[in-house]
Amino acid sequence: MIVEGGHYALVLALALALIQSVVPLIGARINDPALMNVSRSTALAQFAFVLISFVALISLHVLSDFSVANVYENSHSLKPLIYKITGVWGNHEGSMLLWVFILALFGAMVALFGVNLPPSLRAHVLAVQGWIATAFYLFILLTSNPFLRIARPPIEGRDLNPVLQDPGLALHPPMLYLGYVGFSISFSFAIAALIEGRIDAAWARWVRPWTLMAWIFLTLGIAMGSYWAYYELGWGGWWFWDPVENASLMPWLAGTALLHSAVVMEKREALKIWTVLLAILTFSLSLLGTFLVRSGVLTSVHAFATDPTRGVFILIILCVFIGGSLTFYAWRAASLKQGGLFAPISREGALVLNNLLLTTACATVFVGTLYPLALEVLTGAKISVGAPFFNLTFAPLFVPLLVAVPFGPLLAWKRGDLPGAMQRLMMAGVVSLVTIAIVWAWQSGGAALAPFAIGLAVFVVLGAIVDIAERVKLFQASFNTSWHRAKGLPRSAWGTAFAHAGLGIALIGIVCESTWNIEHIATMRPNDTAQLGAYSVTFNGLRAQQGPNYREDIAAFTIRSDDRVVGTMTPSKRNFSTRGMATSEAALLTRGASQLYISLGAAEADGSITARIYYKPLVLLIWFGPILMAFGGMLSLSDRRLRVGAPKPARAKLGVPQPAE
Structure with missing residues (x-):
């Protein structure tokens, strides 16, 4: 029934x-x-x-x-x-x-x-x-x-x-889908605007909360998926530039550009046609991700479908919605009125630069992900586009983006004062240069550009702090005045600062983990000890345990630092007889924002076992950054000016007082 x-x-x-x-x-x-x-x-x-x-x-x-x-x-x-x-x-x-x-x-x-x-x-x-x-x-x-x-x-x-x-599956797919599918509302608003032939600041005000909600969920979904892969798959990595990972990154990049573009449209009624196009492209990339994961084109833990009929059906959906919407856009976009003008050096100009860099980065991921598939279809040749390509194309685009991020909020609308913004960011720049010098002197190896990347990340974080400090006139007015200004500051301003700071914090974690992580792979017998930096890892032995639907071999390791026991780690190997598969359950020991990580290989009859042991400095910042970004998005979403409703001009006509910018 x-x-x-x-x-x-x-x-x-x-x-x-x-x-x-x-x-x-x-x-x-x-x-x-x-x-x-x-x-x-x-x-x-x-x-x-x-x-x-x-x-x-x-x-x-x-x-x-x-x-x-x-x-x-x-x-x-x-x-x-x-x-x-x-x-x-x-x-x-x-x-x-x-x-x-x-x-x-x-x-x-x-x-x-x-x-x-x-x-x-x-x-x-x-x-x-x-x-x-x-x-x-x-x-x-x-x-x-x-x-x-x-x-x-x-x-x-x-x-x-x-x-x-794994418990991560309870949250990761729903979060990811809330992001993917949430962008359908932005898409629907864009098509509706094209049908009506009218788009204005009110449209931007109505579409922004839905876009922001989808962006928050997608940010959390990607971060959660990255952490799940990090601890569950046993390889110790947090991002592999896998096509399935790229399928979620592309709509996130386009959605981030859409959010910033909608701000310009709401405030200045500019970038109208571009904003509509971004709304279409963002959901189109979400549909593309659905096709890549669900059609059976890719071989992945996420790719469940293997029936070609399903792939053809999803491909038809893609052609109808992506092809149809872009064709409709090409036909109707010319009828939309252009927005207002602005100087290149302005907040609008900074947001346009943001859009160009984000969409270009998205395009590089798009090409790197789909080119091998297209080549195989056309020629039968199989190639692999991996991390080296993405690192060499993606990273250079994000460097100027990160440099520009602190400047945007400090520039005025329509025409900004770049020297003035530079002056206000001078202290942040000085601290960043000092950070580069300290890291350069401290590092004992690794990438030569790592200190510069950390200095840039510090500049982004301090830039977000400077933005808030300028708004509340910190150190320029009395404490009471600054406090009252802080309480009256729009939540969207706080949200922007938290989101930008989260980006910098994530970059610090990425650079530190990628540059200074320590790896030790060895076959260990009971009482063997491995040394990782300041930590010694002693293997105590194996024990067997029966789980609900699996049999598990659990290894015990004692962790010491300066001859002092700081913890015990118990990674395991699980064998699922029904599926005939085995999984490695990694053990994590958190020390501040850093972690020790152990995953197991095959166990031998003599009680020895192959162990992969890592020390990952500041690795947790990689996921704390996106959480902070999502928190900033939630703060912005809670701003009463971003609730779905009449835009400010309509309220002004009704005589409703406007909140201060």
């Missing part, structure tokens, strides 16, 4: 999506408020039915109903409850159901919180959401149905991929 109910709810959601994609457009065309309001009711009803379908699939996994093919292929009766639930999206069919669930969720949120949008704009936005939903409902029902039955149900399931049986 649960199976049929979940399947039928999905079919009803498809029917509602079809209604949502057609009726509101007719209503907007003939200016009928009743027909336009159909978009709200259908969006809410569609979400309700998708929720029923999603809960049904979760229930089937929790109950271990192996009469359902999806449950049989990806679950096991002895699997812990948390992995039964997270295993719902640890496979192709379930992950696509999660995709449409989040899509329906965002549509419902627009219906609920977009009540003050112009009726025609809201109708067009939700209609475009209906088009996207229709395509993916058809994809699921025709090629990836999670509710298919097995004629003769087996007694036991095949279990979930052991690599995915």
Whole structure:
């Protein structure tokens, strides 16, 4: 009954999506408020039915109903409850159901919180959401149905991929999808603006919160995925320039550019056409990521699909939405009015530079990711584009971007004072140069450019502090005055400062971990000791343990520093008999922002074991930086001026006082 109910709810959601994609457009065309309001009711009803379908699939996994093919292929009766639930999206069919669930969720949120949008704009936005939903409902029902039955149900399931049986899977895919799918709202606003032929500061004010929300989730999703790969896969790395990783990085770069472009459009009504294009491209890159991961084109722990029919179907969706939207943009963009003018040296100019560098970096990742696939399709030749290419093309683009980041907030709109901004950043520059000198004198090896990179990161962090200090007149006015100015400062200003500082902090972690990490790989017997910098690692022995659905060999290591025991680490090797697979469970010992990291290789009959031992200085800053960036985004999102509503000019006409900039 649960199976049929979940399947039928999905079919009803498809029917509602079809209604949502057609009726509101007719209503907007003939200016009928009743027909336009159909978009709200259908969006809410569609979400309700998708929720029923999603809960049904979760229930089937929790109950271990192996009469359902999806449950049989990806679950096991002895699997812990948390992995039964997270295993719902640890496979192709379930992950696509999660995709449409989040899509329906965002549509419902627009219906609920977009009540003050112009009726025609809201109708067009939700209609475009209906088009996207229709395509993916058809994809699921025709090629990836999670509710298919097995004629003769087996007694036991095949279990979930052991690599995915980790708490990180509970949050990483949903966070990532909230980012991917969240950009569909920006896309829908862009298409709606092209349909209506009108785009202004009000449009930017309405689209920014949705874009910011998606950007926050995508930032956290990427960071969480990076940390999961770091501790779960046992190789000790946090980024590999894998095509699946790149698939999430590309929309993040484009979405970051979109956020900054929308600021210019809201404040100065400039960059209108460019902002619409970025909204289209950002979601297009999200769709491309879905294609790369779900089509079977790539071989990856994330790539669940292997049926060519699925790949062709997703490719058709890509062609329709990406090709169709870009064609529509080329046809309608000329009818949009150009925005205001500004001097090259201005805050608008700094944001334009930001956009150019971010989109160029995105283009290099795009080429490096897709070129090997295109070459294989056209010529049959197989090549690998790895870290050297991306490091040599991506890093040089980010250096000028990081240099420019502290200047942007200190420049005035329309026409800025560059010498004045340089003067205010002088102390930050001096501290950065001192930092470079100290690191250069301290380092005992590694990349020659590492001190300069750390100095640049310090400059970015101090630049964010200078921005706030200038706004509150720190050391220029009395403490009480500065305190009151700080309390009255818009949350978006604080959010910008935190986000920029997070970027600098992440860079410090990346440089330190990449340059000065220590690695020791050895076969160790009980009581053997390895030395890593100031730490000694002693292997105490192995013990076996039976888990819920695996057998585990656990190694014990004692960690000493200056002959003082500072901790014990217990990495393990797990063997999943049902899947016939083994995983390495790394052990981490945190010392400040640095970590000791141990993962195990094969165990020998004499009790010895191969161990990979790392010391990773300041590695946690790599993930603390994105968390700080996401926190800054949340602060900005909480700013009442960024809530979906009428823009400042409309409020001014009503006589509502405006908050200070």
